[in-house]
Every structure is written in structure tokens, then in C-alpha cells.
Amino acid sequence: GDSVTQMEGPVTLSEEAFLTINCTYTATGYPSLFWYVQYPGEGLQLLLKATKADDKGSNKGFEATYRKETTSFHLEKGSVQVSDSAVYFCALGSPNNAGNMLTFGGGTRLMVKP
Amino acid sequence: KAGVTQTPRYLIKTRGQQVTLSCSPISGHRSVSWYQQTPGQGLQFLFEYFSETQRNKGNFPGRFSGRQFSNSRSEMNVSTLELGDSALYLCASSRDGPSGANVLTFGAGSRLTVL
Numbered sequence: 500g501d502s503v504t505q506m507e508g509p510v511t512l513s514e515e516a517f518l519t520i521n522c523t524y525t526a527t528g529y530p531s532l533f534w535y536v537q538y539p540g541e542g543l544q545l546l547l548k549a550t551k552a553d554d555k556g557s558n559k560g561f562e563a564t565y566r567k568e569t570t571s572f573h574l575e576k577g578s579v580q581v582s583d584s585a586v587y588f589c590a591l592g593s594p595n596n597a598g599n600m601l602t603f604g605g606g607t608r609l610m611v612k613p
Numbered sequence: 614k615a616g617v618t619q620t621p622r623y624l625i626k627t628r629g630q631q632v633t634l635s636c637s638p639i640s641g642h643r644s645v646s647w648y649q650q651t652p653g654q655g656l657q658f659l660f661e662y663f664s665e666t667q668r669n670k671g672n673f674p675g676r677f678s679g680r681q682f683s684n685s686r687s688e689m690n691v692s693t694l695e696l697g698d699s700a701l702y703l704c705a706s707s708r709d710g711p712s713g714a715n716v717l718t719f720g721a722g723s724r725l726t727v728l
Contacts, residue, residue, distance in 0.1 A: 533716075542617070542703055542719035543656075588656065592715075598668040599644045599707045599715050603656040 501526045505589050505604035512579055512611050520574040520607045522563075522589035531592035532556075532565050532572040533601065538585045546574075546587070579611045615639065617720035619704050625726045631692040634723045638685050638706030644668075645687040646717060647679060650701040659702075662687055663709060691725075699727045 506521040524532070531550045535543040547556030552567035561576045572589060586606045593600040618637040626632050638645050646669075647659040658671040662681035679689040685706070691698055701724050705717035 535719075540721075542721045543705075543717075544719070545716050548716065593669070598661050598663065599646055599705075599709070599717060600658050600661060600669050600671075601646075601648075601656075601717060602658070605655045 501530070501591060501602045503589050503591055503602055503604035505587075505607050507605070508586075508608035510607060510609050512609070514581055514611055514613050515578045516611075518574070518576040518579045518583075518609065520587055520589075520609070522572045522574065522604060524570050524572065524589075524591050526570075526591055526594075526602075528594050529567065530594060532563070533590045533592065534561070534563055534572070534574050535588045535590060535603075536585045537588065537606070543588065579609070581611045581613055584609055584611045617704055617706050617718055619702075619720035619723050621723060622721065623724050623726075625728060626694050627728050628694055628696060630694050631690060632694060632725060633688055633690045634702055634704075634725075636687045636689075636704030636706075636720060638687070638704075639718055642706035642708055642718070643685050644707040644709050644715070645681055645685060646705045646707070647687070647689050648703045648705065649673075650703055650722070651699075656703070659689065694727045696727050699725060701725075 533548045534546040547558040549556040549565035555564045589604040590601040644663045646661040661669040681687045701722040703722045705719045707715040
């Protein structure tokens with residue numbers, strides 16, 4: 500079945516450091532890919548998405564490129580801030596015509612120190 | 614515009630009891646999904662409802678059930694609670710466009726503790 504593997508955390512960085520969170524997936528077909536973020540005590544918020552190979556999703560300085568050849572969707576940010584401290588989830592969408600289901604990775608906790 | 618509203622936010626039950634959680638989706642969203650989040654198992658899909666019909670179901674026992682009303686509001690029910698049902702239950706709503714590419718908007722969750 501479909502699955503998502505994320506690098507385990509926590510990832511601890513200093514402010515203004517470069518961030519990479521690795522995400523690889525196994526899926527039939529070509530699902531849409533998403534990154535969601537969860538701040539303490541809150542639900543998940545969409546960070547960015549890509550719907551087809553070579554698409555780049557971007558938002559708030561975060562970027563991820565849908566790489567079909569390596570089945571990856573790594574999240575990057577050039578300069579992290581303390582406010583980016585949260586748990587990040589990579590997810591893949593359901594196959595076409597199968598409704599709205601997400602398969603999530605295990606999440607990666609990011610801690611940014613001033 | 615109002616987001617996804619889940620009630621109650623926190624609740625404590627004892628083993629063997631049952632619980633009902635409620636979710637009001639964003640206006641205009643007809644798809645409502647439920648997820649269970651635990652430290653050990655992460656985020657797991659429970660079920661999805663669209664137009665009052667269950668469209669997809671995850672791999673959970675029959676003690677977990679749900680329904681959707683004509684106004685798209687949804688409820689999920691867990692009967693005969695077990696300690697392992699302690700979790701954050703997240704509801705998400707979505708417009709229904711090209712399947713699989715829809716963005717899910719999540720509520721803040723209902724945190725259930727089973728004693």
C-alpha cells in the first residue's frame with residue numbers, strides 16, 4: 500500500500516540556518532504530495548503542495564519539489580526562524596477518483612533556537 | 614470565514630464508555646474526513662464522508678463509526694472505549710474537485726483521554 504517515510508526528529512537548528520526535511524514515498528500512480536505543519540495545541544495547516552512531477556510547491560519561504568524519479572518531496576527553507584518550530588508532516592493524496600484521503604509520514608519535529 | 618470547528622476540545626472517559634465527537638466543516642465543503650493522532654501510530658485515516666455517504670474507510674475496528682448530516686456536519690462515535698483509544702481526533706473538510714489533489718483544512722482536534 501501507499502506509504503510515506505520522513506526523517507526522524509527532532510531536528511534542532513539555530514536561527515537563520517538552512518533546513519532540509521527528507522520525505523520519500525511509495526505509491527501507485529502519481530498522487531499529489533503535501534506538506535502540513537502542526538503548531539503546539541493546534542490542528543494541521545497546509546504548508547504547500549505539488550500535484551504532478553517536477554512541480555515545485557512553495558509558501559512562507561518553504562519549498563519542495565515533486566521528484567518522480569527518486570519518489571521524494573523534500574522540504575527546504577533557506578533561513579529558519581524561531582517561529583518555524585513545529586512538527587512537519589509529509590503526506591500523499593489518494594489516487595484519482597478515490598476521494599480525499601491523506602497518507603501521512605510520521606512527522607518531524609523542528610526546534611529552532613535563537 | 615469560519616474554519617473547521619470540533620467539539621468538544623477535551624474530554625475524559627472511562628473504559629467501556631462511548632463517546633461522540635462533532636465536526637462542523639467550512640461552509641461549502643461537502644467532504645469531511647476523520648483522523649486519529651497518537652504518539653505511537655502517528656496520523657491514521659479513519660473515514661471520509663461525502664454527501665452523507667461514507668466514501669472511504671481506514672483500517673479501524675467497527676467500534677469506530679461516523680455519519681454525516683445533510684448540512685455536511687459530521688459526527689464520529691467510538692463505543693466500548695479502550696485505553697488505546699486515547700488520542701487527538703482530527704476532523705478535516707474539503708471542497709470536492711479533482712480527487713486526490715484537494716486541500717484538507719483541519720480543525721484543532723478533540724483530545725480524548727480514556728482512563
